[in-house]
Amino acid sequence: MLLSALVGNAALPDDRSTYSRDELAAILRHSPLPPPPADPTNRFADSPRAAALGRVLFSEKNLSANGAISCASCHQASHGFADGRALAKGLAVGSRHTPTILGAAYNHWYFWDGRTDSQWSQALQPFENPLEIGSDRTFIVRSVARNDELRKAYQALFGAFPSVDDRARFPAHARPGSHAWGAMRAEDRDTIDRAYSNLGKAIEAYERTLPAGPAPFDRYVAALRAGDAAGESAISPAAKRGVKLFAGAANCELCHSGPTFSDGQFHNIGLPLLPGEKADPGRARGIALVRADRFNGIGPFSDDPAGAAKDRLEFLPSPATQVGAFKTPSLRNVAAIAPYMHDGRFATLGGVLDFYAKGKAASRGRLVGVRETTVDLVPHLSSRQKADLIAFLRTLTRGN
Ligand code: HEC
Ligand code: HEC
Structure with a gap:
């Protein structure tokens, strides 16, 4: 026991070994943040x-x-x-x-x-x-x-x-x-x-000129890549435990993936209706509206009507599968933009994590576009795990 405690505390050459291969691969996929993709529907997007x-x-x-x-x-x-x-x-x-x-x-x-x-x-x-x-x-x-x-x-x-x-x-x-x-x-x-x-x-x-990064988390990942043990102090030990959870056991990665921490897709994560709140059809209605929008990517004012926007509009899912689904928000700068969710129901990141942490009780959702079944989104999370995840989320704010 003493030996394992010693091994656990021993100074590691770098943080890479604290992550499983899959966790490490996921973490590296979150950074750096590349420049935004081109928007061919707007010839002036980068003017x-x-x-x-x-x-x-x-x-x-x-x-x-x-x-x-x-x-x-x-x-x-x-x-x-x-x-x-x-x-x-x-x-x-x-x-x-x-x-x-x-x-x-x-x-x-x-x-x-x-x-x-x-x-x-x-x-x-x-x-x-x-x-x-x-x-x-x-x-x-x-x-x-x-x-x-x-x-x-x-x-x-x-x-x-x-x-x-x-x-x-x-x-x-x-x-x-x-x-x-x-x-x-x-x-x-x-x-x-x-x-x-x-x-x-x-x-x-x-x-498009307003930068979303880089954040301390990006400095950390750069240090991980370089094997720069000193640079790994860019984020706290709690934040490191948080990122390990985020990219691993806590399953956040399923939707908050890649350098923006969003899959760009729509999910119903099972938020219950608040007292007096009207059910919001979310993406189910958004699909009908974007198809009908005269200013969409295949319309007369698009600068690339035959391009990728056309494929995206053609391959939309059936609205019936999208009721109550909302876009996965990016988590970059998330600590600066409270309150949270499409209806602003949670005043703090603690509120968001309390919701996710209830696991089976509260976070049943239909994984539209991921899996057509109802699954548990996130496992039960302890108070310490919630605090670690929040410490990590705070490292995503630009210039902190
Ligand atoms: C099934 C996909 C999915 C999973 C898994 C998931 N999220 Fe989310 N997350 C979303 C969606 C979709 C929203 C917006 C929901 C809404 O507003 O109705 C969201 C909202 C959030 C927000 C609020 C951001 C804002 O700007 O309002 C935070 C913070 C967050 N998620 C963190 C997490 C963390 C941490 C985990 C893991 C414990 C996690 N999410 C797991 C899809 C997911
Ligand atoms: C009264 C407050 C308000 C004003 C004024 C406003 N917005 Fe917004 N903006 C919102 C809200 C609320 C949403 C989300 C609405 C929704 O999803 O239905 C939003 C969404 C957006 C989004 C989408 C972000 C994303 O990730 O999907 C962009 C971009 C944006 N606004 C830019 C603008 C621009 C440009 C203007 C001025 C022409 C503007 N907003 C004026 C409140 C406002």
């Missing part, structure tokens, strides 16, 4: 000039219905580009929690339910959401047209700005569903939609 325009649009309150709200109202740099609230509040309180936009560029599906398939088409929705910015595309395009600085920036990228000042053809306010929009000529609606989609493309370019 610095587009990013400069997008940056202005992102915090421009004058595009909102009340002149007081912008993207930055809810995606605040000081809150890890989320808002710190359980449920988002723009013109009114919505039914979902604001996710961070850090690392969003790694996704193929946007929103908790994946109802858009690009980051530029995502950006077009909050502008018209009556609970968020509450505006309309015609007003927004006309506002950009009237602003010398914005119009010039637009023209330098996308070419001549369409002439939209004929009030008989372009009403002050019009969006799909409104009477004024229905009364417009199809070609004028296209003119607005084209300019509107370009504004989304500029916003995506800006969002």
